[in-house]
Amino acid sequence: MGSIHVQQLGKAYKQYPNRWSRLAEWVLPFLGKRHRLKWVLSGIDFQINRGEAVGIIGVNGAGKSTLLKLITGTTQASTGAVHTSGRIAALLELGMGFHPDFTGRENVVMAGQLIGLAVAEIEALMPEIEAFAGIGDYIDQQVRVYSSGMQMRLAFSVATCVRPDILIVDEALAVGDVFFQQKCFARIDSFTKAGTTLLFVSHSTGTVLNICTRCIFIKQGALAFDGAPKDAIDLYQAELLSHLDHAPGQIRVNRGSAPERLDYEHAPALLGKTGSITTDAADCIAVRFVHADGSTAHSIVADHPARLQVDYRTRRRLDDPHVGFKIRNRFGVVLFETNSYCMREQLGAVDAGGALSVQFSFAMALAPDEYTITVGLGNGGYGEGSFREVLNYLHEVTTFIALPNQDAIVWSGQVNLAPTLTFTKP
Known part of the structure; x- marks a missing residue:
């Protein structure tokens, strides 16, 4: 349980020169196709085994979010196939599945049912969900008054209230404060140690290095690299620098x-x-x-x-x-x-x-x-x-x-701040 197998996956969208061409293709199909295909993903092929923590990186528009939607089944593939085993918990879009006119508590019940939990299970887990989200009395207010950070807190808390076989996170943690992010990463770490497979999309290369053991670099809709996170990040950085350069061809x-x-x-x-x-x-x-x-x-x-x-x-x-x-x-x-x-x-x-x-x-x-x-x-x-x-x-x-400096103070960490000490005594 908890594996992902992607085989020659591709996704294309139809592009029409104008709205009348779309109508003509629908009403008069015998006149032939009026569209062209815009491929956002093509020939993606990889396998992720149980317990792996895999990062996905790439510039905006590379196809990362589309890939996750294909894996979770919220978008249908144009070519290829995706095979998953186990229960999937996904945070693809902030507050996805939340209704703004319902309270946070009511949305928790609905979101919990969407991930396969019974109402009785959700009610039993509600105290833990509330405590982890930490939004206080806002849990009984309409979601429309929530900040983006509060929505993320509640969404993550619901999605991870029960350890999933596969956890998919798409940049959602970027809006949280540092203390809640640390709490989220601690939960993710405990999940992966227990066997959860993690698929994590982020522009924060430092976070990818810290929590992922493998990294996939998506470039212009194709798989450009699959291997060590450090090597993938260095290639990604080269891509960013090339885009900024006035003569990238050189x-x-x-x-x-x-x-x-x-x-x-x-x-x-x-x-x-x-x-x-x-x-x-x-x-x-x-x-x-x-x-x-x-x-x-x-x-x-x-x-x-x-x-x-x-x-x-x-x-x-x-x-x-x-x-x-x-x-x-x-x-x-x-x-x-x-x-x-x-x-x-x-x-x-x-x-x-x-x-x-x-x-x-x-x-x-x-x-x-x-x-x-x-x-x-x-x-x-x-x-x-x-x-x-x-x-x-x-x-x-x-x-x-x-x-080692034998004359230095005894300290731990990464950087010696070389503090000096002053004190007073009554």
Whole structure:
């Protein structure tokens, strides 16, 4: 129980040039078809086993929500088939199934029946549903006066009042406050540990990394990647950056899994892991920690000063280059990232064939552990950290280990805030 098998699934909608064409096709079918098919999903094929937690990501309009509707049976497929086993609880649209003129309590009874519960079961579970939703006296008021967050609280509480075999969530938790989100994720975690299969759609890549063990990347209605969440997210980010770039056709995305180096004019150029971006504009040739004299630092002690150097070689003139870096832990979670544009620094134009070397100095405030470095080069910064051109974006080009600092305070967590303490006594 709790499995999903999708076979060559596709969904197309009819598009007519005008309303009269639709009428003519209905009334005079012998005149032939007047529509064309708009495919929003095509050839989707995957299997999810019991207890897997699978994320689905993709840009808006990629077909994610349509895929979930096909799996739950609220939309019929044009091609292919979906086979599921077990009871499904789905949060596809906020408050779906709630009637605005009925109270929250009345809607709980109706929504509970929609997921297969008897009225007596719903009445027995009502105290727990009320307590988890935490909306107080609003439970006896009309849903039309609810905020979006209150609707989500009640909808999630009803959908998960009994552990389902399959739980499907489509971005619904995005509207909740942080405390309720934590409570929801705790319940989801307990469900998956007990064997519930999770299908989770979200634009929050950090959440996908935290709760999913597998991730499916949907691109333009097709399955572009199915595998490790970190690799799927890196490919998704490359897709977003390509959309923002003024010349996306010049961008090359690395769809492999291993970091590489290419020999270009006798100087090795770095290539990152899955989802990395390269172009003909510039090459990254070195990423390393250095001492004050420029020599390579082979060890970094936690809480001590660190200096990260990133070296590029340009192949054409860059009028407004910017360099950035990102640090991720062993689970792929981003702990810190910035770039020269976000630091309000101007590096100045660099001519073709020139060299660009940037050093970032900071205190190594991370807990002792192993981390990865991702670096990037853009041209023409604007907004809050976007770039006219994405020239180089290399995931996990190097790793480093933060060594324990024997002189530091005893602490736990990810970042040492290095607190000082003052106190008074009567």
